[in-house]
Amino acid sequence: MLYIDNISVRFQSFALEGISLEIQQGDYLALLGVSGAGKTILLEILAGLQKPDSGRILLEGRDITNEKIQKRGIGLVYQDLSLFPHLRVIDNIAYPLRRKGIHIREIRETASGLASRMGVGHLLTRFPETLSGGEAQRVALARTLASEPEILLLDEPLSKLDVKLKSELRALLAQIHKSGKTIIHVTHDFMEAATLANRVAVIENGRLVQHGTPDEVLRHPQNEFVARFSGIKNIFPCSVSRSADDPGLCIAKVSEGPSIFFLGERENLKGYVMVPQEDIIVSEHSVETSAVNRLNGVIKEAYLSGYGMEIVVDAGVEFVVSVSKSSREKLRLEPGKKVWLGFKASAVRFIDN
Amino acid sequence: MLRNWKTGLVFMFLSGLILLFVIAPLAGMFLQTPLAQYSETVSDQELMRSIRLTLLCSLAGVLTFGIAAIPLSYVLARKEFPGKGIINGIVDLPVVIPHSAAGIAILGIVSRGTIIGRAGEAAGISFVGGVAGIVVAMAFVSIPFLVNAARDGFASVPEKLEKAALNLGASPWMVFFTISLPLARRQILTGLTMMWARGLSEFGAVVIIAYHPMVTPVLIWERFASFGLSYARPAAAVFVAVCLLIFITMRLLAGRPSRSN
Numbered sequence: 001m002l003y004i005d006n007i008s009v010r011f012q013s014f015a016l017e018g019i020s021l022e023i024q025q026g027d028y029l030a031l032l033g034v035s036g037a038g039k040t041i042l043l044e045i046l047a048g049l050q051k052p053d054s055g056r057i058l059l060e061g062r063d064i065t066n067e068k069i070q071k072r073g074i075g076l077v078y079q080d081l082s083l084f085p086h087l088r089v090i091d092n093i094a095y096p097l098r099r100k101g102i103h104i105r106e107i108r109e110t111a112s113g114l115a116s117r118m119g120v121g122h123l124l125t126r127f128p129e130t131l132s133g134g135e136a137q138r139v140a141l142a143r144t145l146a147s148e149p150e151i152l153l154l155d156e157p158l159s160k161l162d163v164k165l166k167s168e169l170r171a172l173l174a175q176i177h178k179s180g181k182t183i184i185h186v187t188h189d190f191m192e193a194a195t196l197a198n199r200v201a202v203i204e205n206g207r208l209v210q211h212g213t214p215d216e217v218l219r220h221p222q223n224e225f226v227a228r229f230s231g232i233k234n235i236f237p238c239s240v241s242r243s244a245d246d247p248g249l250c251i252a253k254v255s256e257g258p259s260i261f262f263l264g265e266r267e268n269l270k271g272y273v274m275v276p277q278e279d280i281i282v283s284e285h286s287v288e289t290s291a292v293n294r295l296n297g298v299i300k301e302a303y304l305s306g307y308g309m310e311i312v313v314d315a316g317v318e319f320v321v322s323v324s325k326s327s328r329e330k331l332r333l334e335p336g337k338k339v340w341l342g343f344k345a346s347a348v349r350f351i352d353n
Numbered sequence: 354m355l356r357n358w359k360t361g362l363v364f365m366f367l368s369g370l371i372l373l374f375v376i377a378p379l380a381g382m383f384l385q386t387p388l389a390q391y392s393e394t395v396s397d398q399e400l401m402r403s404i405r406l407t408l409l410c411s412l413a414g415v416l417t418f419g420i421a422a423i424p425l426s427y428v429l430a431r432k433e434f435p436g437k438g439i440i441n442g443i444v445d446l447p448v449v450i451p452h453s454a455a456g457i458a459i460l461g462i463v464s465r466g467t468i469i470g471r472a473g474e475a476a477g478i479s480f481v482g483g484v485a486g487i488v489v490a491m492a493f494v495s496i497p498f499l500v501n502a503a504r505d506g507f508a509s510v511p512e513k514l515e516k517a518a519l520n521l522g523a524s525p526w527m528v529f530f531t532i533s534l535p536l537a538r539r540q541i542l543t544g545l546t547m548m549w550a551r552g553l554s555e556f557g558a559v560v561i562i563a564y565h566p567m568v569t570p571v572l573i574w575e576r577f578a579s580f581g582l583s584y585a586r587p588a589a590a591v592f593v594a595v596c597l598l599i600f601i602t603m604r605l606l607a608g609r610p611s612r613s614n
Contacts, residue, residue: 049516069519082517086535095531096521147521 001025002151002182007045007055016041016206019055023151023184023199028177030193030214031186032229033203039186040079042203043153046184047076059150075149079156081140083128089115089139090124096147111146118142118172134165138172145176152176154185158192170196190230194218202226223351224272233320234275236260240350242267249292249345257317261292262348271352279347280321282311283340284331291342295319299337302328309333315341379593386590394587400572404595407568410484411552414492415545419499423541426503427533431512444500447493456561459490463562486562491552498547506540507533546603553596 002023009016016038023029031039044050046057048069057065064072083092094111102110115121118138128136137157144152157173158166173196177183187193193200194214201211202225210222221227227235236254243249243261250264252273260273275293286294297315304310308324311333319341323333333339394400429441447455463480464470473480480486510533518528534541556570564571569592577585 047520049520069516070522070524074520076517076520078513078517080513082511082513084514084518084532095518095523098531099522099524099527143521 001058001060002046003056003058004042004046005056005058007042007052007057009041009045009050009052014038014041014206016045016052019203019208021201021208021211023182025182026177026180027199028183028185028197029199029201030197031184031201031203032188032190032193034188034229037203038206039188039203040155043076043155043184043186046151047074047153048072049076073150074153075144075147075151076153077137077140077144077155077157079159081128081136083131083136083140083143085128087127088124089120089126089128089131092128092139093142093146095143111142114142114146115139118145119168132165133160133162134169137161137165137169141172141176145181151182151184154183156186156188158187158189166192190214190218202229220349221274221351227272227274227351232274233277234280235272236274236317238271238273238350240266240269240271240352250350252348252350254317258295258315260348261345262350263345264350266350266352269350269352271350274349274351275319275343276347277310277320277322279343280319281342282313282321282323282327282331282333283342286340287342289342291344293341293343293345293348295341297339297341299333299335299339301335302333313339313341382586382590382593386587390587391591394591397588399567400569400588400591403567403569403572404592406484406487406566407553407570407592408595408599410487410568411491411495411549411555413484413488414495414552415499415549417488418492418496419545419548422496422499423503423534426500426541426544427507427529429500429504430507445497447495448497452494452555452557453561455494456490456558459486459493459558460561463489480562482563482565484563484566487559487566487568490558490562491555492548494555494558495548495551498551499541499544502544502547503537503541506537506544509540510536542603542606546600549603550596550600 004019004021007016007019014036019042021029031042033039041050045052048067052065055065056063059073084095087095090108090111093115094107097107097110112121112124115124118141120135120138120142123131123135123139128139131139154173158169161169170192173183173185177196185193185197197214199211200214200217202209202217204225210217210226217226218230221230221232224235236257238252238254238260241251241253242265243251248263248265249261250266252260252262254260254273260275262273281289281291286296295315297313297319299311300314300318301312302309305322308322309328311321311323311328313319313321321341327333429437460481461467462469463473463486465474465481470480473485478485480489514532514536515528518532519525523531554570556574559568560571560574567575569588573585573589573592576588
């Protein structure tokens, strides 16, 4: 288990403050945050490349806060990969094995084996400058795995790859994780985190703002930043009051927009109301259903998104709604068309300030 | 900017002037020496002995002092410490002081009455009027070329690569020998070449420490002072030709495109 205990470090214009996290053996933790949030600095502190001003790092109960970089047992794959330009692929991968006093033939066999496992077995004699982004990424992974780290740190491993390579590398990372390796993966892409990690931790301005399973964070974001970051698009500032008709309902009055009902017993609060785009039903007419929220509006935009479509409806504020292509064709959901939006109070979430 | 023909013309004219300034005296020296004199000079045993001594002394200076200069260059490239600017200035001192003054300064620490001089005598090494003194004088005036080139070479190696190597379990020694040194080797080789070339051409400091055994710059001076220009010129031309040959070969070797650069 890796225990990060209240780590802080201060630079001239940035500070990482009071980061505490527990990562269990075999966990795949995604460290999420926008650029400059402090994710990479935290990785560098874990790897020993930066010294924290205060706090401790315990690996399997051993305090490694001030341990030498080469003795930590934590392997880091840099965002720019940092492959050694003067060494061939085989020698890059074999580099960590050289120190162990192993026979040269065994070193080469181990390196070749790792290269094959990472899908770069055919590139052994190439120099890094001749590799594509995906190939270089695989070589960097093989090289770090050759050092047999207890924890594998990945700094934005998919950020520079195209869609096809991303998918291939995602599968490879999942395979490495499946083999039992504990991984900490820095990314700014929530979907990337959600597809790979079993735990996510969100960092904002040098502070850990939320951690949990991807599902927990997605369903119960603790603040507006996390909500927006996790991809929730319909999030509006509001003030809350109790419904006079139904004591179990609250009314979120969206600033310069509609009122939205949600389940709860809150009042006199300010905060943000969120409506998951997948939970909104679009219809041509106002239809009587169990959904207490019914709003009419005009379609402003419609565009492809993944396998379906997204439409933007102005109903006092702009709602993004996911629909299938067939629904769009059936209802002729084109810009300018008037539509009704319906969603249940139970689908709406509220975050107070 | 150079696409403008007037500007291009001015730049080309000035560049040509500078190249001519360097080439003309050397070309004049070679052309004014009759061919017959070249073969005569090449078979001049005294000159050949002197050229061999000059090459070897400069090489010895590079090998002995260069080994210590490379770690110093690394420290100057990588570490921040109080007084670093002063140390960088000290490294450049031999370039800015008159070389005869450098010879006097070296004499002050290696002459027979000094600790180093006495220690040398005890070990059978004579600095004043000896090969060891020539090596020291050549290394003194030429070492800034190596330190500066190697420092720039190490500075050009991304520190991240060294950290990546440490992260992969390498010791600092291993990182230095397998990452930093190979990646800076082109600039280091250039520095070594420049140091050697500068050592070969040293006259002022060497002549004060050791007039004999005679290195070629001293021999050329002696022939000029004793017998005149026409007697000194063939020796100078042959020595310059040897230096140029070595210099061009080394530049070609050091300048070969490498993976690290």
